[in-house]
Amino acid sequence: MQNSPIGIFDSGIGGLTIAYSLKKILPNESFIYFGDTKHLPYGEKSEKAIKHYSLKIALFLKSKNCKAIVIACNSASAVAFDHIKKNITDIPIYNVIDPVIEKITEECTSKEIGVIGTKATIESSIYKEKIHQYCNKISVKSHPTPLLAPMIEEGFINQEISKSIITKYLTHYTLKNINSLILGCTHYPLIKNEIIKFYNNKLEVIDSSEIVSQSISKDLKNLN
Numbered sequence: 618m619q620n621s622p623i624g625i626f627d628s629g630i631g632g633l634t635i636a637y638s639l640k641k642i643l644p645n646e647s648f649i650y651f652g653d654t655k656h657l658p659y660g661e662k663s664e665k666a667i668k669h670y671s672l673k674i675a676l677f678l679k680s681k682n683c684k685a686i687v688i689a690c691n692s693a694s695a696v697a698f699d700h701i702k703k704n705i706t707d708i709p710i711y712n713v714i715d716p717v718i719e720k721i722t723e724e725c726t727s728k729e730i731g732v733i734g735t736k737a738t739i740e741s742s743i744y745k746e747k748i749h750q751y752c753n754k755i756s757v758k759s760h761p762t763p764l765l766a767p768m769i770e771e772g773f774i775n776q777e778i779s780k781s782i783i784t785k786y787l788t789h790y791t792l793k794n795i796n797s798l799i800l801g802c803t804h805y806p807l808i809k810n811e812i813i814k815f816y817n818n819k820l821e822v823i824d825s826s827e828i829v830s831q832s833i834s835k836d837l838k839n840l841n
């Protein structure tokens with residue numbers, strides 16, 4: 618079991634941001650990565666469809682002898698995590714949202730945090746609900762940015778078109794007074810530099826890939 622791979626999945630290339638960071642922290646581990654590009658984008662799908670695709674992939678990864686599964690997709694983490702955990706009980710299943718919530722609520726002070734993500738993630742209100750379970754002083758401002766994942770998947774990065782779409786979304790009034798911004802989609806670290814540039818380097822941009830992989834690596838070490 619110890620030498621078995623870790624299974625990671627997303628709707629496309631986004632989860633590679635998590636895989637890359639995990640590989641850096643756990644260089645001796647092997648990984649199986651599944652990008653469900655046939656059904657991308659997940660963020661536009663119904664809860665039922667996301668649950669269906671996600672469980673099928675998780676079962677496939679388990680059939681490949683994976684010793685743990687990482688749901689490297691916020692949309693699937695938001696709506697399908699409990700469903701997968703209920704159906705696969707003998708190996709650890711990780712999502713990409715809980716470690717971020719834990720990190721953010723370590724310090725419970727009054728501030729405004731913005732969250733951007735797919736429609737599925739934002740409509741689930743999962744960030745707001747989970748943050749408020751631990752800290753009521755944090756005000757959570759969520760805004761859906763559905764074009765970003767398909768845009769990144771098409772390779773439109775660091776171009777005029779990506780700049781226009783990012784600017785349009787980030788100037789939305791909902792995000793006007795935020796102190797930091799959570800990238801609530803695993804595709805977004807790939808445009809992190811453009812987002813940082815939009816804010817002239819003056820806003821904290823929270824990229825989940827490192828937070829998530831640190832937390833998973835710690836847990837796997839505890840499990841030996």
Ligand code: DGL
Pocket residue numbers: 627628629631632657658659660661689690691692693734735738766801802803804
């Ligand atoms: N990378 C994904 C996420 O974190 C999914 C993007 C999509 O397929 O809509 O939500």
